[in-house]
Amino acid sequence: MSSIIQLLPDHVANQIAAGEVVQRPASVVKELLENAVDAGATDIKLIIKDAGKSLVQVIDNGKGMSVTDSRLCFERHATSKIRQAEDLFSLHTKGFRGEALASIAAIAHVEMKTKQELDELGTHIIIEGSKFISQDPSVLPKGTSFAVKNLFFNIPARRNFLKSETVEFRHIVDEFQRVALAHPNIYFTMYHNGSEMFNLPNSNYRQRIVNVFSGKTNEKLVPIQEETEIVTIEGFVGKPEFAKKNRGEQFFFVNDRFIKSGYLHHAVMAAYEGLLPNGSQPTYFIYLNVPPNTIDINIHPTKTEIKFDDEHALYAILRSTIKHSLGQFNVAPVLDFDRDPNLDTPYQYQNKTAEYPTVQVDSSFNPFADEKPTKQSSGGSNSYKKQEVSSSNWESLYVGLKNDTSEVETFSFESEEVTPSLFDEKEEEQTINRTYQIHKKYIVSPIKSGMVIMDQGRAHQRILYEQFLTNMTVHQASSQQLLFPLQMYFSNNELKLIAELQPSLENTGFVFEAFDTDSIHISGIPVNTTESEISMVLEQLLSDLQDGIPDSSFSQNDTIAKSMAKSLAVKTGTYLTEKEQESLVNNLFACKEPNVSPFQKPTFITMRVEDIDKRFAL
Structure with missing residues (x-):
């Protein structure tokens, strides 16, 4: 064989x-x-x-x-x-x-x-x-x-x-x-x-980072440094206010080799605990130097994963190093026990009681005391003369008023013609559908058969998604002009991505004034969008397009509309007034597909009265 x-x-x-x-x-x-x-x-x-x-x-x-x-x-x-x-x-x-x-x-x-x-x-x-x-x-x-x-x-x-x-x-x-x-x-x-x-060009670590990512990267960096027997740590971490939605600018280097480590990333996130909003990722460039015999590189074909001998100690050192640097450079909130000596109580007055000021009052002073009438000055000058009215003659002021009441009664007013209402007031009150907000997340609205429970975030996403998609398709988006152009800084790759998306973004209401080597100038933004939300919208868009821009124009517009709708929709925990709730309900059911959000999740559920009765019948 x-x-x-x-x-x-x-x-x-x-x-x-x-x-x-x-x-x-x-x-x-x-x-x-x-x-x-x-x-x-x-x-x-x-x-x-x-x-x-x-x-x-x-x-x-x-x-x-x-x-x-x-x-x-x-x-x-x-x-x-x-x-x-x-x-x-x-x-x-x-x-x-x-x-x-x-x-x-x-x-x-x-x-x-x-x-x-x-x-x-x-x-x-x-x-x-x-x-x-x-x-x-x-x-x-x-x-x-x-x-x-x-x-x-x-x-x-x-x-x-x-x-x-x-x-x-x-x-x-x-x-x-x-x-x-x-x-x-x-x-x-x-x-x-x-x-x-x-x-x-050849430089140090900080200058190389700034040259690679350009923009205002230098202002975002906080240096970290620690030297122990296990590891030597140096590099930079980003300030919490510059955190982004995506995980783009996050780098670990071990002995000048780039690696990926979810364990070390968790140590960094633990150091930022309480400083970052939910879903935000910090920027960091961390260089670790360890003895070569304490790591195993040969565990992955691309050599981007490394096995450490003592991961727990490395985790603790990295976390404490970053936390110390954030506090040292006044990035993290800390208690300040230093006092200004100029504001302290002088030593010779520490044991003395405070002396209250004395106020002298003239008990015989009467501002309403009678004053003698002033005489007219010679020469015919216009001086005012005080007329005294005796308190005994006060009744004379009201003489004749009783006789004049008839004249007052003769006034007549034109009466307005009251038209009967089409509906009875009680019936009209019953027909008004009031909405209620539960836990700042759901909106409940009564209907004939029962009630509708709506997710306010998903409902708003569907409304905004169809609005943006319509504007980009019809090319008739309205824009609100800014008094002062908004300058935003991005890396080279992000700027190129925004430049490729410029026609589609302009159809949503953006107006780009200029593109620099490291920043863009925006002079107009979509209606119902605030200036503070623009940074969040563009960062979310760049995060959603990490895998590249779709080739077809419809897919590109669809991706942009979904990303912007997700960024601008009301979030859970936002209080809505009664008018805002009613507007959300009406706009949702005016959409083409109100049942699901742009991400194919249900926007509302209905509960019939029969279903509620069955629950009480148990």
Whole structure:
């Protein structure tokens, strides 16, 4: 009987490995940038075309490779980072498995140029789908240039699974930012379709963060620093007032390697306890330095997850460090026991009782005492003369009034003609449907068959959703102009996203006056929207569009309408007056689909009188 188990050919094994290592163009960017960092480069350039589908090229000025190493680096499990298993627990480099270049070469056209500093000539290698096409000596500068073209050219199914260029480019930018933030001492530049996207000169951590995210990032940061035997912590956390809805600007670095850790994130959130509103996420850039033998990096193919030896101690140290920094820089509310000595009671008066001031009153003073009449001055001057009226003659003031009452009675007033009402007052009071608010969340309205219980938040979402969708479809949205334009700061990626959404946002009532390199100027906002809500609306919109902008215009408008409706709808705990409750009820049942919210959740339920009777009959 023939054997069933067979060894896979190298090109098939490389393609299988590529499925774990290379998921999208951003994976290629990550591997090539980390290789350039490991090569000791001080200047790294990233060139992208068509969001990495056509070209991903990384050029560095590192140490380069010899002729033998340049050919050997494309073999599986060939690496210069480790020699034995014990080296896995003393890693100081990014990569160590030796699978990245072999996997990339199996699914793309690869062109590599490399040269060491002391060599006269470099090496130029071309590989297509794990097949060596050529290897020639060439005159090259010191360093390595690695170009990956036509990614997934031999795996059409994988290429079809790629998202739009906007989504893929966002993933590339994420990987670029992670490497650039971890190494501020390296000069990074990035180009996309011939345009310069990032130009990051070598600097310190704070300046690198500001250069990457631009805007007013510097004003948002609070430094943290702690040094213990277990870990050395440094970096920055954001002030609570700058918290956002999404989790975009959150970075953990362990030994200059970006990682994802829900456990450490929970420690950060615990430090912000009581300082953030519900659903908000703080910004943080935290750099941890631990002994290499206390962590295990080799637990995930992308090396973004790390296992720590003593997670509980690390959790406590990180939480206390952030909490201390927030209090030290007067970000968190603290009790201030320092007193102003100028406001203290002087020492010589501490044991003395207060002396009350004495008030002298002239008991014989009478402001209503009779005064002598003033005489007229000579010369005919107009002086006023006081007329005294004797109290005994007061009755004379009212003489003749009884006789004049007939004249008063002769006045007649035109009577208004009273028209009978169409309905009896008692019947009219009974026909009025009053609404009631329960726990500032539900609105109860009586109907003929029973009553309607409405969720005020979902109902308002449905109303706003249809209004925004109608405005964007008809292009007749009204806008309220601001007296002073509103300037808002965003990162480069967020500004590009808003620029792409500008036509749709203008159809909802926004008026954009100008786009700067790090901010936008808004001179008009939608009706019934306050200026303080604009920041929340745009942040929620950017959070909802993390996976990219839909291709079709209807889907794009639908996403924007849903996001804005969710941001501007009344929340649970908001008190509504009786008129507001009635308006909400009437507007909901005027919608095309009043039964469900934009997110397909019920907006109201009905309870019949028969159902209520059955409950009492139990």
